[in-house]
Amino acid sequence: ETGVTQSPTHLIKTRGQQVTLRCSSQSGHNTVSWYQQALGQGPQFIFQYYREEENGRGNFPPRFSGLQFPNYSSELNVNALELDDSALYLCASRGSFTGELFFGEGSRLTVL
Amino acid sequence: QKEVEQNSGPLSVPEGAIASLNCTYSDRGSQSFFWYRQYSGKSPELIMSIYSNGDKEDGRFTAQLNKASQYVSLLIRDSQPSDSATYLCAVNNDGNKLVFGAGTILRVKS
Numbered sequence: 001e002t003g004v005t006q007s008p009t010h011l012i013k014t015r016g017q018q019v020t021l022r023c024s025s026q027s028g029h030n031t032v033s034w035y036q037q038a039l040g041q042g043p044q045f046i047f048q049y050y051r052e053e054e055n056g057r058g059n060f061p062p063r064f065s066g067l068q069f070p071n072y073s074s075e076l077n078v079n080a081l082e083l084d085d086s087a088l089y090l091c092a093s094r095g096s097f098t099g100e101l102f103f104g105e106g107s108r109l110t111v112l
Numbered sequence: 113q114k115e116v117e118q119n120s121g122p123l124s125v126p127e128g129a130i131a132s133l134n135c136t137y138s139d140r141g142s143q144s145f146f147w148y149r150q151y152s153g154k155s156p157e158l159i160m161s162i163y164s165n166g167d168k169e170d171g172r173f174t175a176q177l178n179k180a181s182q183y184v185s186l187l188i189r190d191s192q193p194s195d196s197a198t199y200l201c202a203v204n205n206d207g208n209k210l211v212f213g214a215g216t217i218l219r220v221k222s
Contacts, residue, residue: 033209040214041214041215042116042200042202042212042213042214042215043156043200043210043212044212045208045209045211048209055208056206056208056209058209088155090155090156098161099144099161099204099207100158100161101146101158101202101210103155103156103158104155105155106154106155
């Protein structure tokens with residue numbers, strides 16, 4: 001139990017649609033990051049938020065965007081979905097000093 | 113060259129044996145190193161972190177770090193069938209993100 005919760009757990013979208021994934025992070029952890037994990041691959045860093053500001057971004061196009069709210073919950077938005085966006089999307093909160101990341105259960109997105 | 117490399121496996125070991133999982137990384141400035149376990153269909157679970165050269169033990173798990181060789185390993189003693197999973201090596205080199213390897217599949221046979 002990491003204290004990180006994500007919703008929805010599974011969803012199916014069609015190409016061109018938009019999706020919003022949600023994350024509630026562990027109390028006291030003010031840094032949240034999002035990762036994409038394709039089948040058979042390790043998680044890939046999408047971006048990170050600290051105190052509601054994006055402070056790091058991986059090699060993902062602008063149609064991947066996010067928000068962090070004052071209560072440290074977070075959203076990942078993906079516009080103009082493509083088939084290759086099908087993956088497990090992981091939200092993680094970070095321990096303040098150790099750098100350890102604790103993942104939620106993930107949202108599995110299927111794009112048809 | 114990939115930033116973090118792992119043998120994809122599967123690595124098969126008999127129950128009770130020692131499983132040895134290896135990982136190499138390319139960024140010599142990397143500071144923090146992590147091992148995650150991921151069961152099929154589940155999210156990664158942190159099992160070990162290591163920050164300085166040498167060994168770090170936690171129960172049946174030992175993480176080993178050699179920064180000069182850019183090498184980190186995970187030993188699992190007395191392997192159990194419940195240890196069967198994918199093990200992900202992750203490296204933090206810029207404070208913002210973890211870079212993951214593709215993972216090694218471990219199968220423990222009873």
